[in-house]
Amino acid sequence: MITRRLLEIALPVLMLVLALAIWEGAVRYYGIQPYVLPAPSLILATLYKDWQTLFGSLEVTLSITFEALAAAVLGGVALAILFAQWRLIERAFFPFAVVMQVTPIVAIAPLLLVYLSSSAAVLVCAFLVAFFPILSNTTLGLSSTDHNLLDLFQLYRATRWQQLIWLRLPGALPYFLGGLRIGGGLALIGAIVAEIAAGSAGQGAGLAYRIVESGFRLNIPRMFAALLLISVAGIVIYLVLTAVSYTLLHRWHDSARGRET
Amino acid sequence: MAPLATLRGIDKTFANGTIALAGLDLDVREGEFLSLLGPSGCGKSTVLRLLAGLTSPTRGAIAWRDARPALGFVFQEPTLMPWSNVAANVWLPLRLAGFSRANAQPRVDEALDRVGLTGFAKAYPRELSGGMKMRVSIARALVMRPQVLLMDEPFAALDEITRTKLNDDLVALKCSLGATVVFVTHSVYESIYLSTRVVVMARRPGRAVAEIAIDAPLPRNEEFRLGADYAQRCRETSLALHKVMDEVAEPACEGAPA
Numbered sequence: 001m002i003t004r005r006l007l008e009i010a011l012p013v014l015m016l017v018l019a020l021a022i023w024e025g026a027v028r029y030y031g032i033q034p035y036v037l038p039a040p041s042l043i044l045a046t047l048y049k050d051w052q053t054l055f056g057s058l059e060v061t062l063s064i065t066f067e068a069l070a071a072a073v074l075g076g077v078a079l080a081i082l083f084a085q086w087r088l089i090e091r092a093f094f095p096f097a098v099v100m101q102v103t104p105i106v107a108i109a110p111l112l113l114v115y116l117s118s119s120a121a122v123l124v125c126a127f128l129v130a131f132f133p134i135l136s137n138t139t140l141g142l143s144s145t146d147h148n149l150l151d152l153f154q155l156y157r158a159t160r161w162q163q164l165i166w167l168r169l170p171g172a173l174p175y176f177l178g179g180l181r182i183g184g185g186l187a188l189i190g191a192i193v194a195e196i197a198a199g200s201a202g203q204g205a206g207l208a209y210r211i212v213e214s215g216f217r218l219n220i221p222r223m224f225a226a227l228l229l230i231s232v233a234g235i236v237i238y239l240v241l242t243a244v245s246y247t248l249l250h251r252w253h254d255s256a257r258g259r260e261t
Numbered sequence: 262m263a264p265l266a267t268l269r270g271i272d273k274t275f276a277n278g279t280i281a282l283a284g285l286d287l288d289v290r291e292g293e294f295l296s297l298l299g300p301s302g303c304g305k306s307t308v309l310r311l312l313a314g315l316t317s318p319t320r321g322a323i324a325w326r327d328a329r330p331a332l333g334f335v336f337q338e339p340t341l342m343p344w345s346n347v348a349a350n351v352w353l354p355l356r357l358a359g360f361s362r363a364n365a366q367p368r369v370d371e372a373l374d375r376v377g378l379t380g381f382a383k384a385y386p387r388e389l390s391g392g393m394k395m396r397v398s399i400a401r402a403l404v405m406r407p408q409v410l411l412m413d414e415p416f417a418a419l420d421e422i423t424r425t426k427l428n429d430d431l432v433a434l435k436c437s438l439g440a441t442v443v444f445v446t447h448s449v450y451e452s453i454y455l456s457t458r459v460v461v462m463a464r465r466p467g468r469a470v471a472e473i474a475i476d477a478p479l480p481r482n483e484e485f486r487l488g489a490d491y492a493q494r495c496r497e498t499s500l501a502l503h504k505v506m507d508e509v510a511e512p513a514c515e516g517a518p519a
Binding site for chain 1 (some may be wrong): 310313314315332334336338340342343344345353354356357358385386387405
C-alpha cells in the first residue's frame with residue numbers, strides 16, 4: 001500500500017519533469033530561438049534575473065486580487081443576507097446581479113477605464129467577477145435551511161436575528177466556501193483581464209502588464225516567466241482557500257470528509 | 262379534571278387545497294401517554310403542529326386549560342445542527358431563551374444523563390448512530406423540562422432492536438418526569454405498548470374515529486408484551502384501523518391513476 005501511495009505522488013511529478021525535459025531537449029536539439037520558444041531553464045533564469053521587476057508586479061496583481069476578493073466577500077455575503085431576510089429585495093435586485101454576471105468582463109473593462117482611473121477600474125473588474133458566485137452560492141445556502149430546524153426555532157420563539165446567526169449562517173457556510181473558491185480564482189482572472197485592457201493603454205504595473213509589455217519588446221522568456229508567476233499565484237490561491245474550507249468544515253460536513261471504504 | 266388541551270371542530274386546509282383535518286375533536290389529558298395512530302396522510306402530524314403552535318387551524322379552536330405549557334418537540338428525523346456538537350445541540354432551546362453556556366451546563370448534562378448519553382457531549386452528530394442521534398433530539402426536547410412532549414414518529418427510521426430499547430427508555434422517562442406525551446405513530450404495536458390511550462385517525466379527510474384506553478400501568482415490560490391483554494388490544498386496534506382503511510377505496514397501488 002505504501003508503494004501505491006508513493007506511486008500516486010511520484011507519477012505526476014515524474015510526468016511534469018519528463019515534459020519539461022522534452023521541452024528543454026527539443027529547444028536545444030533543434031536550436032529553437034528564445035524569441036520563438038524559450039527553454040524552461042532560460043525561463044527560470046529570466047525569472048531569477050528579472051525577479052525585482054516581476055515580484056513587484058506580482059505584488060500589485062495579488063493585492064488587487066485580494067482587495068477585490070475581500071470586497072466581493074463583504075458585498076456578496078451582505079447582499080445575500082438581505083436577499084434571504086427580505087425576498088422582495090431579492091426580486092428587485094436579482095436582475096442586476098444576473099446582468100453583471102452574464103456580461104463578459106473583457107467587454108466591460110474598456111468602459112470602466114473611461115470612467116475610472118486605471119487602478120480603480122482594474123479593482124472593479126476583479127470585484128465584479130468574484131462577486132457573483134459568492135452572492136449566488138451564499139443566497140442558495142441561506143435559503144436551504146432544514147425546515148424542521150426552522151420549525152424548532154419557531155417553537156422556541158427564536159427572533160429573526162437568532163435564526164440568522166445560529167441557524168441560517170452556519171448552514172450556509174459550505175455553500176459560501178464553495179462560492180469563495182470559485183470567486184478567488186475568478187478575482188485573479190478579472191484582475192489579469194482588466195490589467196491587459198489597462199496595460200494596452202500604457203498604464204499599470206501588474207503581471208499582465210508585464211506580459212503585454214514584454215510582448216511588445218519580443219521578450220518572450222519574460223512573458224513565460226510572468227505567466228509562470230500568474231499560474232503559481234492561481235494555484236496558491238486555490239490551495240489556501242481549499243485549506244480554509246477544510247479547516248472550517250472537516251468536523252461536520254460531508255464535503256470535507258473521506259468516505260469510509 | 263378538565264383536559265390539559267381541548268381541540269374542537271378543527272379544520273385544516275393547506276394552501277394547495279389539501280384537506281388535512283376536518284371536524285377533529287380531541288382532548289389531551291394531563292399525565293397521559295396519548296398515541297395518534299393512523300395511515301399516512303391522516304393529518305396526525307398536523308395535530309402535533311397545531312398543538313405546538315407551528316400552524317393554526319383554518320376553523321375551530323385549540324384551548325389550553327392554563328397558559329400554553331412548556332413544550333418539547335421531537336421530529337421524525339433527529340433534526341440536529343450538524344455544525345454543533347451534542348452539548349451545543351441540547352443547549353439550543355436554553356440558548357434561545359437567553360441562557361449562557363455556563364448557566365445551561367447543569368441542565369444540558371442532566372438531559373444527556375437522562376437519555377443515556379453521558380460522555381458524548383463533545384461528539385458531533387455525524388459521529389453518532391441513528392439511535393443515538395434520536396436520543397440527542399430527545400435530550401434537546403427534555404432540556405426545557407416540558408410539561409408536554411410532542412413526538413412525531415420519532416423512531417420510525419430506526420431498526421427494530423434500537424426501537425424497542427428507545428420505547429422502553431421513553432416510557433421510563435415519561436414516568437420519571439410525569440410529563441404528558443402526545444405520540445404520533447403508524448405502528449399498532451408501538452402505540453399499544455407505549456400508550457395509556459390510543460386515538461385512531463382516518464384520512465381523506467383527517468379525523469379521529471376510534472379511541473382505545475389501555476389501563477395496564479406504565480412502565481410496562483416484556484411480560485405485558487406477551488400477555489393476553491396486549492394481544493387483545495392489538496387486535497381491537499388493528500380492526501379499528503382496518504375499518505378506517507376500508508372506508509376509503511384504496512387505489513390499486515400508490516400513485517396509480519385513479
